[in-house]
Amino acid sequence: MIETVATVQSNEEVSPGYRLLVLSFERQIEARAGQFAMLRPEGSFEPLLRRALAVYRQLGSNQLSFLYQVLGRGTETLARCVPSSKVEALIPLGNSWPVYPEAPVDGPAQTAGGQTDRAIVVAGGIGSASLLMLCEQLARQGVETEVLFGARDEATARGCGLEDFRALGVSLTITTDDGSLGERGFVTGPLERLLHEDVFSQATIYACGPWVMMSRVAEIAARSSVSCLVSLEAPMGCGFGVCVGCVVAVNTDGPPGYDSYKRVCIDGPIFSARTIEWNVNPMTHS
Amino acid sequence: MIETVATVQSNEEVSPGYRLLVLSFERQIEARAGQFAMLRPEGSFEPLLRRALAVYRQLGSNQLSFLYQVLGRGTETLARCVPSSKVEALIPLGNSWPVYPEAPVDGPAQTAGGQTDRAIVVAGGIGSASLLMLCEQLARQGVETEVLFGARDEATARGCGLEDFRALGVSLTITTDDGSLGERGFVTGPLERLLHEDVFSQATIYACGPWVMMSRVAEIAARSSVSCLVSLEAPMGCGFGVCVGCVVAVNTDGPPGYDSYKRVCIDGPIFSARTIEWNVNPMTHS
Amino acid sequence: MQTPITHDPRLAVEIAGIRFNNPVMGASGTFGYGLEFAELIDLNRLGGFSTKGLSARPLAGNPPPRIVETHGGMLNAIGLQNVGARAFVEKKLPMLRRFDTVVVANVFGYSDDDYIEAIRILNDGEGIAAYELNISCPNVKEGGSVIGNSPVAAARLTEKAKLASSRPLIVKLSPNVTDVSLVARSIAEAGADSLSLINTIVGTSIDVNTRRPRLSYGTGGLSGPAIRPIAVRMVQEVAAAVNIPLIGIGGIASASDALEFIIAGATAVQIGTANYYDPTVTIKVIEGLSAYCDQHKLESISSLSGSLTLG
Amino acid sequence: MQTPITHDPRLAVEIAGIRFNNPVMGASGTFGYGLEFAELIDLNRLGGFSTKGLSARPLAGNPPPRIVETHGGMLNAIGLQNVGARAFVEKKLPMLRRFDTVVVANVFGYSDDDYIEAIRILNDGEGIAAYELNISCPNVKEGGSVIGNSPVAAARLTEKAKLASSRPLIVKLSPNVTDVSLVARSIAEAGADSLSLINTIVGTSIDVNTRRPRLSYGTGGLSGPAIRPIAVRMVQEVAAAVNIPLIGIGGIASASDALEFIIAGATAVQIGTANYYDPTVTIKVIEGLSAYCDQHKLESISSLSGSLTLG
Numbered sequence A, B: 001m002i003e004t005v006a007t008v009q010s011n012e013e014v015s016p017g018y019r020l021l022v023l024s025f026e027r028q029i030e031a032r033a034g035q036f037a038m039l040r041p042e043g044s045f046e047p048l049l050r051r052a053l054a055v056y057r058q059l060g061s062n063q064l065s066f067l068y069q070v071l072g073r074g075t076e077t078l079a080r081c082v083p084s085s086k087v088e089a090l091i092p093l094g095n096s097w098p099v100y101p102e103a104p105v106d107g108p109a110q111t112a113g114g115q116t117d118r119a120i121v122v123a124g125g126i127g128s129a130s131l132l133m134l135c136e137q138l139a140r141q142g143v144e145t146e147v148l149f150g151a152r153d154e155a156t157a158r159g160c161g162l163e164d165f166r167a168l169g170v171s172l173t174i175t176t177d178d179g180s181l182g183e184r185g186f187v188t189g190p191l192e193r194l195l196h197e198d199v200f201s202q203a204t205i206y207a208c209g210p211w212v213m214m215s216r217v218a219e220i221a222a223r224s225s226v227s228c229l230v231s232l233e234a235p236m237g238c239g240f241g242v243c244v245g246c247v248v249a250v251n252t253d254g255p256p257g258y259d260s261y262k263r264v265c266i267d268g269p270i271f272s273a274r275t276i277e278w279n280v281n282p283m284t285h286s
Numbered sequence C, D: 001m002q003t004p005i006t007h008d009p010r011l012a013v014e015i016a017g018i019r020f021n022n023p024v025m026g027a028s029g030t031f032g033y034g035l036e037f038a039e040l041i042d043l044n045r046l047g048g049f050s051t052k053g054l055s056a057r058p059l060a061g062n063p064p065p066r067i068v069e070t071h072g073g074m075l076n077a078i079g080l081q082n083v084g085a086r087a088f089v090e091k092k093l094p095m096l097r098r099f100d101t102v103v104v105a106n107v108f109g110y111s112d113d114d115y116i117e118a119i120r121i122l123n124d125g126e127g128i129a130a131y132e133l134n135i136s137c138p139n140v141k142e143g144g145s146v147i148g149n150s151p152v153a154a155a156r157l158t159e160k161a162k163l164a165s166s167r168p169l170i171v172k173l174s175p176n177v178t179d180v181s182l183v184a185r186s187i188a189e190a191g192a193d194s195l196s197l198i199n200t201i202v203g204t205s206i207d208v209n210t211r212r213p214r215l216s217y218g219t220g221g222l223s224g225p226a227i228r229p230i231a232v233r234m235v236q237e238v239a240a241a242v243n244i245p246l247i248g249i250g251g252i253a254s255a256s257d258a259l260e261f262i263i264a265g266a267t268a269v270q271i272g273t274a275n276y277y278d279p280t281v282t283i284k285v286i287e288g289l290s291a292y293c294d295q296h297k298l299e300s301i302s303s304l305s306g307s308l309t310l311g
């Protein structure tokens, strides 16, 4: 993790309310799939706190892109950054998606001896931003991958990087709430269909999206005893473990104590879905 | 006075720490010499309060320019405005320089029957920003004008619009504290020399600059019983008379009461030097 | 009179028998005597406003500098420069009567008698709907202790003011206390018709090069969005302690900010510092409240008052 | 050990016999256990820091959401999640001893006995320079009233803590009181070696769409530049009321901010919220203080302490 100042290469609107920020750094940044940065325009007095954005794509050694939804005051100020302006970045942060046969984050429910050979990537809305590099890595490692891409409507899907996912050339199923693109409904529909096929019994699910979506995906995965990893969102004060504000409740066997809460920024953002206490009211803005 | 949103045409650096902001408005703005605007980049959350900037020049009916020194947080955010971005403006504000034979602001010490036929314009540092349109108007009305232009050094003089004053073609005396341009010393030197010449006995002095300079100019004017007008600076909360924060102490004969203080924003910024209580500690940042 | 404008009936509220077209008011000291805004907004659309603090005699106020900007707010030590109650009644009120907006006269003094004298003068003024008592003033007869910081002193003044006043009485609470609901309860029991809160929070800003305070008076009152979370919390506490209507004040700059106060327990709100840098903010907030009613299918804004759900 | 770094001798200060290389510290709850910052700054350059609040037993803290941003600040209701005094002594302290920076253990409890128990455990820890008592906690044995809001309760706890402690005692004042100098005086008289102020100011933020507080706990502590003018004023008041050294805290984000506290009367300062969004701010402030000494030809920063000129 380093604190550095990056230069804005471009900050184009991808679709109304969604933009792609390309930053160039003075030196090489080793960002792995699923990691994020805490960003803030240089010299911006307000809002005070930095905003967490996942690394969307590595474009050459010193350039990274960030795909983001313009939601509140922080992303609004980022949206106003013009090329050649500066952005303060604390990067890379958090853990990364464990891609087999590398070491698992905390051991998915692997059957004895069975190796996960298939991946189901479930993207909900702007959650796609932390999944593109994962798909690239899965492709590089020859892991058979199905992408389920859900969004509110066609324009939002575009804003969430649909074209980049299409360009991967992997099997892609799209759902939109209003049916304006692909299947009408949520990604959980196609997910359940896939998990009925035996070939996916050893699969690993990688999910990132609104809390409600991830909790449904976790439920489906547990029912089919398929391992599932989620990348969580939480309000972040610092992004590097000191404010203790970004916590999520985790299942601990003993009575509530120090470790009933884990910090999304340093203990995550990626967790094994089994460890998360899902039936709490969603703490994120969505 | 209207509240409107202007578009940035340009915002170029004139010299290090000094910039010229050109704004275009949707409709015609009738700004008279010495008036000012309260400006704030649109969508900027901090600093909270608008900043007072004099109208430097009218460039066509819907375009005005503002020459400003980048000092603290407010002018810093203005300095970062890029072309086509928007700036909120409350404009035009305050009174304007009274140019004879039009009606005087509150009657300079004119000798019986004598009409002021000469003007001595005294600019100190960025105080020049409220004097260019005055010089243009004096020239249009054929008033014999001497400009005394003081600045810290050559670069600051350039930043304070020296070239624009030179282009007026009026008699111009330059002083710099370090002598890097024109006479070494303050504008008060050349002013005293001028006032020794009888021809200036009926002149009117128009002065704008740091508080200390204006109080010295007022003293010199009073000694030579020559009328003198000053444009004052004060911290401004609103710019249109409701916060009652921008006051200056004025000489009142009676005991201190409601009218011992005048608001620079609506009772000024231009005052007759005689009415100002000069021996108070300078309240502006300079 | 201008063409009559239509008010959104859902926004009408009532405090101590006074009917407001909507809950949005200008706060004392940030709206002058109202007329200064006539060029910028249609005063007829405004719920109401509270005048600059009025004293029995006109006052010069403090020497400058009187204001300094802070992060998210400003400090002021204006020193209550005002034309005086008499001049307000004779010169300002006649012009204000042309407008269909609730005029609240903010009153202050440096001893109980000061307040009463000012109220008596204002009683002659036609067109004043209520008095708002600024009790964040030092009582020079009692060693300069701030009246609003002591439940006893505040209750005593409220009683006298209620007796002297021919109109409903709003008492404006100081936030510089350990337990604001304690002071609120004693004032309510002393007969106040409504409470407005909060006034500014005492603060200071030092010029580190001259090693002097930036305000000539030394300390000043902090206002603006920076203090809003403190103000909303205090409205919530006072709403639980009294059952007279509350007017929420403190850093409001948007409809969402105003709604925080209403949900916390306020019936109406006052916007102060935001008027300086966003002169039409009052109108934007009124429009924002109507949009909120549309979005939430709300019949009346007052049904929202105190609707905060905890836990 | 890394190559020894040179400290600017002009910045050295002393509090209760503890020598600080410079007056700049990290504030409790914003500096973790110090080690989290080792990647970002050279801890040897830091004057010191106050640990996350430590209790006798480890605590889970409040359910999320625990933080929300406000204008110029943030509200937090972390609920003092911490590893507990024992784990700090055994697991964190050994690693901290490698650094040449003053380690202050922040201590809290929910009754006097809680505090004392935690202090006893920490007494075993080698490398702790002093304890900082967070008295902004509710005393569950006395109906949850905040210890720091009452001069009597605060003095009583200070006395007991002083007896139990084998090290100098810093007591951290709550700003949520009418007269902070009253509480300060009673704590100083009860034997505190130094006072640090201010802790966070109670506030709330409401989500107007769900009509619920944004923090699960309801209210939270307001911190950041928004509260700085209030904090500087309180340091100024307390400096006039006691003559034990003060540590100024509240919204510091630059050298100029730190100097305001020192000029107002503080000997050292703590930086809190700014560490989150400007992780190297402590080092920048230290460098800024050296630059100030150059600019003003100052021999020692402590000569500036309380140099505020009024009037």
Ligand SMILES: Cc1cc2nc3c(=O)[nH]c(=O)nc-3n(C[C@H](O)[C@H](O)[C@H](O)COP(=O)(O)OP(=O)(O)OC[C@H]3O[C@@H](n4cnc5c(N)ncnc54)[C@H](O)[C@@H]3O)c2cc1C
Residues within 6 Å of the ligand: A036, A051, A052, A053, A054, A055, A066, A067, A068, A069, A070, A071, A072, A073, A074, A075, A076, A094, A126, A129, A130, A232, A233, A234, A235, A236, A264, A269, A285, C256, D068, D069, D070, D205
């Ligand atoms: C690890 C991680 C990675 C992420 N990656 C991405 C990414 O790649 N792309 C992306 O788009 N997002 C991403 N997010 C989410 C992103 O961080 C948030 O959307 C962002 O922080 C929101 O900040 P904001 O300034 O836009 O909105 P905020 O101003 O923080 O507000 C967010 C929402 O809450 C409301 N709100 C918050 N506070 C208040 C208040 N006090 N008063 C009123 N309303 C309020 C706002 O109206 C808005 O609707 C990520 C989050 C995490 C934790």
Ligand SMILES: Cc1cc2nc3c(=O)[nH]c(=O)nc-3n(C[C@H](O)[C@H](O)[C@H](O)COP(=O)(O)OP(=O)(O)OC[C@H]3O[C@@H](n4cnc5c(N)ncnc54)[C@H](O)[C@@H]3O)c2cc1C
Residues within 6 Å of the ligand: B036, B051, B052, B053, B054, B055, B066, B067, B068, B069, B070, B071, B072, B073, B074, B075, B076, B094, B126, B129, B130, B232, B233, B234, B235, B236, B264, B269, B285, C068, C069, C070, C205, D256
């Ligand atoms: C009628 C009028 C017309 C004017 N016209 C012009 C013009 O045409 N051009 C021009 O350049 N200027 C003009 N000025 C002056 C201009 O308004 C001020 O220079 C400007 O408001 C300064 O704002 P700022 O944001 O740059 O600095 P601020 O942030 O307001 O600070 C100003 C100075 O004070 C210090 N300061 C202020 N507050 C604090 C604080 N809380 N803590 C620490 N330091 C602080 C800053 O460091 C800085 O040095 C005019 C002023 C008036 C009243």
Ligand SMILES: Cc1cc2nc3c(=O)[nH]c(=O)nc-3n(C[C@H](O)[C@H](O)[C@H](O)COP(=O)(O)O)c2cc1C
Residues within 6 Å of the ligand: B243, B244, B245, C027, C028, C029, C030, C052, C053, C054, C076, C078, C080, C106, C133, C134, C172, C198, C199, C200, C222, C223, C224, C225, C227, C249, C250, C251, C252, C270, C271, C272, C273, C274
């Ligand atoms: C410059 C200024 C002058 C004020 N004058 C008064 C006053 O005369 N009487 C009063 O009761 N409150 C006065 N106030 C307090 C405001 O009415 C309001 O209570 C406070 O500023 C908090 O609201 P805000 O954050 O929206 O400004 C004044 C505030 C400011 C900033």
Ligand SMILES: Cc1cc2nc3c(=O)[nH]c(=O)nc-3n(C[C@H](O)[C@H](O)[C@H](O)COP(=O)(O)O)c2cc1C
Residues within 6 Å of the ligand: A243, A244, A245, D027, D028, D029, D030, D052, D053, D054, D076, D078, D080, D106, D133, D134, D172, D198, D199, D200, D222, D223, D224, D225, D227, D249, D250, D251, D252, D270, D271, D272, D273, D274
């Ligand atoms: C997230 C967070 C956690 C905090 N935890 C503690 C704590 O455990 N003990 C304590 O005494 N103060 C705690 N504080 C208060 C800070 O130490 C400091 O007093 C306060 O935030 C004001 O300073 P600042 O504005 O620089 O942050 C905490 C503050 C924040 C923001």
Ligand code: FES
Residues within 6 Å of the ligand: A235, A236, A237, A238, A239, A240, A241, A242, A243, A244, A245, A246, A247, A263, A264, A265, A266
């Ligand atoms: S964001 Fe501060 S600890 Fe995770």
Ligand code: FES
Residues within 6 Å of the ligand: B235, B236, B237, B238, B239, B240, B241, B242, B243, B244, B245, B246, B247, B263, B264, B265, B266
């Ligand atoms: S700037 Fe507000 S009254 Fe002049």
